Amino acid sequence: MKKLLLLCLFIVGLGVALVNFKGLAAKGDYNSIIVNFREDIPSTVLSQQLETIAQQYNQTPNLNSIFSINEHIYTLNGDQKLLKELRRSPIKQYVESIEPNYIYQAFEVPNDPDYSKQWNFRSINIERAWEETQGDGITVAVIDTGVSKVPDLEETAFVEGYDFVNDRIDAADDNGHGTHVAGTIAQSTNNNYGVAGIAYKAKIMPLKVLTGGGGGTITDIAEAIRFAADHGANVINMSLGGGGDTQVLKEAIDYAYSKGVVIVAAAGNSNQNAAAYPARYPHVISVSALDPTGKKAPYSNYGAGVDISAPGGSPEGKILQETIDPDTNKPVFAEFQGTSMAAPHVAGVAALIKASNEKLEPEEVLKVLKQSSRQVKEDPFNHYGAGQLDAATAVQLAIKGQITFKDFFRWLRDSGYLNPRFWIDGGAAALLPKIAMVLGSYLFAWFLRNYFPFNWTWPLSTGLIFGSSGLFFLRGFYIFDLPQWPFRVMGSSLPELGNIIQGNPWFNPFFASVIIPFCLIALLLGHPQWKWFAIGTTVGVAVCLGASAVFAPGVIWLGQDTLARCFLGVNALLCLGLACLAMKGEERTA
Known part of the structure; x- marks a missing residue:
């Protein structure tokens, strides 16, 4: 009994919280309302409802476009007040949803003032990839001329590296090449x-190996x-190479690979029919x-050993990042070209892939890069x-099959479940009456x-839910390209099935009465288990009819x-009497 009371208190508290919490889904600007009529209502009923809206609210609903005819999607001018009135009106029984026609904006591009000059990022579809991840938790080792923390790398996280040329911890750049490469990967x-x-x-791990x-x-x-x-690198970038195999x-490469490190290298700039080593x-x-048009850059190696292509620039358009001027050792924004610039694009996307699914091994990351590339x-x-590198498709492929929090949150938001008004104002169901x-x-x-002593069993519990509320939350489930009527049926109680069949907002007196519970009791009373489903259904119907007599007494x-x-009250009492008669004389056999 204590557990039941605690459950009751929790559900009531949840209901109160939902009433008072507007939720993230309620945030947004709109000046019009969407009325999405059910696709199964007759055209005459649809016309009547459109005329009712026009007369009662002095607003004329219009089809959103010619493509909305079959979907019955109409819009009308209105604010929050009109939205609430529509959701509480009898019209709601004929619709799948009544909701704000929110105004969406284009996603903001980074506020870095020279981002518009980075044609290379847009060519790999980076902005869509950023919607999912920005590389959190991944470390990329830049094996190059070192990396200097220029102003546009100040907000980028660094981990300790090493200068193998001078045998010291400080791996500062004295050329500009390595800092430029690091900028492509993780510029602030x-x-x-x-x-x-x-x-x-x-994070960037600077490793200086070039003078x-x-x-x-x-x-x-x-x-x-x-x-x-x-030292924990997840990805290695080597924008370097030559002609010798050692x-x-x-x-060393096999060792890093065996430890799960993704290794990326430039193919070389000799326009030869073979990639250089170590690539x-x-x-x-x-x-x-690639050049800015998506063609092979004139200098790039090709042929044997090449796995994927990425922007490297050409005289028509180079790769812009902040680096250092080797003559003055001061920061400068510089445009470079070469496969040295192409490799960090792939290393950066590999970091996004690993951040999306850190369990992926190096061979799986390569597979994702290849399968997602534009052939x-x-x-x-x-x-x-x-093919050509595609960051957005690569990230989506990396998380495919995983249910991430972002995916679940987006589904909740898009379905409307985060907005309590979706439940309370007559979207999927009236929440508090159902509870x-x-x-x-x-x-x-x-x-x-x-x-009437009995034991609780699943047939009894199933009957109670079927008779009283149904799986009401399922009314809000809409799966693309699948019929919606199964969800409406599963989301309805027994007395509401007549509404679903007829498409009418009011109870059908045949379903909203003692008739069907009586038939169930008569058919199943002799069965040792299923009689409890019939009894539970009868009790549930009694409560449903009693609550409906208070909340929504409409009967055809x-x-x-x-x-x-x-009518509803009398039938509720008859159902209770029927349930008591069915239980009378029962032992604890349920």
Whole structure:
């Protein structure tokens, strides 16, 4: 009994909270209202309801467009006051929803003033990817000339790296190449300064292996790869390469790969029919470069070893990031071109993929990159590998099959469940009367248990819900391209089934009476288990009819006044009497 009382208090408290909490879904601007009539109502009924709206509210509903004819979607000018009136009117029984026609705006692009110059980001569809993730929790190791924390990297998180050229912890840049690469990956974004970065919430691990002149040894590069793998890097970017294949470098790459690190490298700038090393190694994602038109950049290597292509720039349009001027060691916004610029695009998107699904192994990240890329039909020389990088599709593919909080929250928001008015003002169901029906049926059954001892079983509980409220929350479920009537049927109690069948807002006297409960009792009374479903249904119907006599007494042919209330009340009492007769003499066999 204590558990039941606690449950009752919780549900009542939840109902009160919902009444007083407007929810996130209620926030938004609108100056018109959507009236989405049910698709199964007759055209004559639809015309009558449209005329009723026009006469009562002095507003003429109009089809949203010619494409709304079959969907019965109408709009009319109105504010919150009119919205509430419509939701409380009898019209609501003929509609799937009455809701604000919210005004949406284009998503804001980053407020970095020179973001408009980053054609390369728009070409990889980065803004849609940012709706899901910005690279939180991922560390990208930049194995290059070092990275200096220029102003547009001040808000970017760094982890400790190493300078393998000078054998020290400080891995500052004395060339500008590495800082530019790091900017593409994670330039500070939405800081009202400069430009943006792809995975701007990721961390950068600076590893200097190239001198100020741009050269570096295999041993330093191999050590940097192992350092990155041992110090928590999730992704490695190497915008460097050459023509030599060594066991030391291959073993370092295999080591990092075995520890789950995604390794990305530039294909090379010699316009040769083969990727350079280390991009050519099997466990490295090799990136060729695209020009602003999406064609292979004239300098880019292609052919053997190329896995994917990404923006690298050309004389017609280069890649803009903030870096340092090696002559003055001061920050400067500079435009570079090369496969060195293409590789960090892929490394940045790999960071977004890992942030979306950190369980993905390196081979799975490569698979996501390839499957999500925009394929080029005519590519006999493998200029593009699997295709052209697409950040948004890659992120969506990475989270496919996972139910994330964002997905669930978006579904709740789009379905209207976050807005209590969806329930209370007559959207899916009238919440408080439904709660009263559910609680009332259980409390009354508990009361009868004192006079007619029985045990609780699932047939009894199922009958109580079926008779009193149905699975009312299912009325708000709409699945694309599937019929909605099954949800309306499952979301209705037994007395409401006549409404669903006839498409009428008022009770059908056949369903909203003792007749069907009587038939169920007569048919199932001899069955040891299912008789309790019939008894539970009868009790539930009694409570439903009693509550409806108070909240919504409309009955076909009887109206909404005293006659309808009397009809529902009398049948509620008859159902209670029938349930008591069915229980009389029963032992604890339920």
